[in-house]
Amino acid sequence: MTKLPNINENFAEWYHEVISQAELVDPVSPTRGSFVIRPYGYALWENIVAVLNEKIKESGTQNIYMPLLIPEAFLTREAKHVEGFAPEVAVVTHAGGKKLEEPLVIRPTSETMVYFMFSRWIKSWRDLPLKINQWANVVRWEMRTRPFLRTCEFLWQEGHTAHATQVEAQEMALHMLGVYKELAQDYLAIPVITGQKSESERFPGADATYTFEGLMQDGKALQMGTSHMLTRSFVEAFDVYFQNTEGQQEVPYCTSWGATTRLIGALVMTHGDENGLIMPPKVAPIQVVIVPIFKSDDQKTLVLERAQKIAADLKQQGIRVKLDDDEQKTPGAKFFHWEVRGVPVRLEIGPKDVENNQVVLVNRMEPDKAKKKLFVSLDLLNSSLHDLLAQIQKGLFERAEQKRASQWHQADTLADFAQKMKDHNGLYQVGWCESPACEQNLKEFSGTIRCVLEQSSHKKCFSCGQPSKNDILVAKAY
């Protein structure tokens, strides 16, 4: 273990180093751009999946599993879809020792497979709405990869729904956007902005793409997931029709929506500090780590016995607790080890504490210099811990919100904006006339429209000065 790079001076290196040291991922892989998610990282993913999976089921959506490999020709049925995905698919040309008659692509997303199946499953308005989801791996051949943020293979859920009316489909797409926002804010403690993507940033094959965007500590935005209204030509291309209540053939309105292991990257980049990760308690693989402190063998017996009892009690209370009784390590080394991994609460216990029927709690959020030791009597431990975990969950969100507020700027003109953006990354709220040409002007400054807001506080387009319709948020992005 080496000291982490300075989070303020070199955020990219800090990120790379912290995810490796915390053992979320192994940065070395024999397969370019695909990484092993290690137990601690995977446990975090499992906790995120559990939350999201329940909300998906509550929406009336059922889980299924679809084939990994898709006939290459499927992609080409929708013009924008093939344009968007063909350049980044991985292609299987040989299998079972022979050349395949038709190449198969590894799914970059499953709309085409879904619509083939929908054409079999949807016949009548009685079959609608049809709502399915799968938890799966997908492959997109990215050139520059970074663990969790952009990888050639990643894990995600992809939901796909078909509805008789546009209103109902729209409601579903927005409902899932709301679910994602809830996951991000209430569980990952990441404040997010939701809104529509501009046309140029839409999913290939969508009429509308809704996004939820986080702002990372370095002032760059991160698209954390999306929900789409698909074009009807997409569905038509796969002959998906239903008979409506009047007996006429209609094309259903379809949505798709997905969130990925990128959420782990968002969590790391939102909450980490100079000492490593900080895990929001609701999804932390370990919420409390117990570090026993002793010198003599007598003390050891005494302290370990008490520590084991506390661990068992907390576990029974539904708290995810780890007793670190490794005798090869000093307490100091353990502090360091679990700080890098972002365990929200450290519980220390020594011979004096056993005597006084108390323990010491330390809050991972507090900076080194201001670290307080909270002495808690054993009878109050459960309630104190629950309070402290809730306080950390809330504290992380509020701290991220404050950080974001300090990085959320207004700008009136391109010159204004260009000047500010040169000095500080961040979110820039500006007016926009909705013309692609003006959007194009952002590229020079490595900025993109993260989303179109429902507000219109700026009257003029930042670029051409024509009347603005909605404000947009512009930022550099991952």
Place this chain on the structure above:
Amino acid sequence: MTKLPNINENFAEWYHEVISQAELVDPVSPTRGSFVIRPYGYALWENIVAVLNEKIKESGTQNIYMPLLIPEAFLTREAKHVEGFAPEVAVVTHAGGKKLEEPLVIRPTSETMVYFMFSRWIKSWRDLPLKINQWANVVRWEMRTRPFLRTCEFLWQEGHTAHATQVEAQEMALHMLGVYKELAQDYLAIPVITGQKSESERFPGADATYTFEGLMQDGKALQMGTSHMLTRSFVEAFDVYFQNTEGQQEVPYCTSWGATTRLIGALVMTHGDENGLIMPPKVAPIQVVIVPIFKSDDQKTLVLERAQKIAADLKQQGIRVKLDDDEQKTPGAKFFHWEVRGVPVRLEIGPKDVENNQVVLVNRMEPDKAKKKLFVSLDLLNSSLHDLLAQIQKGLFERAEQKRASQWHQADTLADFAQKMKDHNGLYQVGWCESPACEQNLKEFSGTIRCVLEQSSHKKCFSCGQPSKNDILVAKAY
């Protein structure tokens, strides 16, 4: 919906039709040999996963995720492994619009990837044992496929462990075999036989392969999963070494073990009957289906209100219940619908029942002619239902065990065995001298050694008449 093929006369067609009608799977797929697992089938898989995942974690194994794509050259590092898997891999030759410098294979299993990572993670005896598992999809290019039983892509868990001593590794391999047996018998209600595979049937790269085998209703055996002791040359090929307590370099002893979506096929073929599936209650997606019965609108209000209350109560009791209040269907059509899907208990409720404060329970295991209606007073419903579900769980296992006993034969000689096998599929317990030549003689009769037993009731080899070491079980197999 059409009538199912006769289960006794045409088991293969019955299987194909029942998994389609019950909507476990869609038998039509645009990708040869890979099938969509539909919501009802996937819910069953999720229940199986939940049970097994907990037991895997209890064994001290941690979940991870490894890349789907493996450098082709990795496979070739172990001679038997490449011999076993090279003929059936799917190969990615192009990605991101370019030809790859080195082709990548889609994992048929992940030992090679695991050992590459183990060589990074294992340095000292302190790093052992190392126990990891992943839930993932794998691809093996099978020529003849059948949903769940043999497919080009399937879902599974693969566990991989490394240990300092052979004894410890052996214990782990056998512990997992025990876990699988428990899953099969106590949850899927399938009696299984455990034992070693003969050398010719071992996993490519294993020193020993332990199997758990079920006997399907048609008298054919099904390998339901395996646990292996890997060769040390396999690990050596990836430079996996650790420093032992004496400071010397050693190669660890490794195991791997897996179970797949084939378990669903095993469940279908063990418990199904002329009317469709029968789901063992512990893993049934729906344990109780409520069918309300009424004629007038007044009756409807009365009955539905009660049915909803019962559904809510049972749900709160942790029972997986479905109220089928579809008004487009007659009660008879609903009976048929849920019988094909194998819901263990049907709960009927009509106006008379509401009046008498009772419901009717029907046990899916009972054959049509002997179907009893069990009238149960509402106050006793919870306990009656729990009893009935437990009774069905036990009854399914016992019925399968009896069926297996009737299909388990002894034979002394090849002639004896050949004659019997011609008349009846089933398990044939015979003596064996352990020579591959004698094993080879089985092929003529489409038989294979399913496993080597720990018994030795037969004194002579079935084929050459030389002294037998252990009895073996021979059968035709899926």
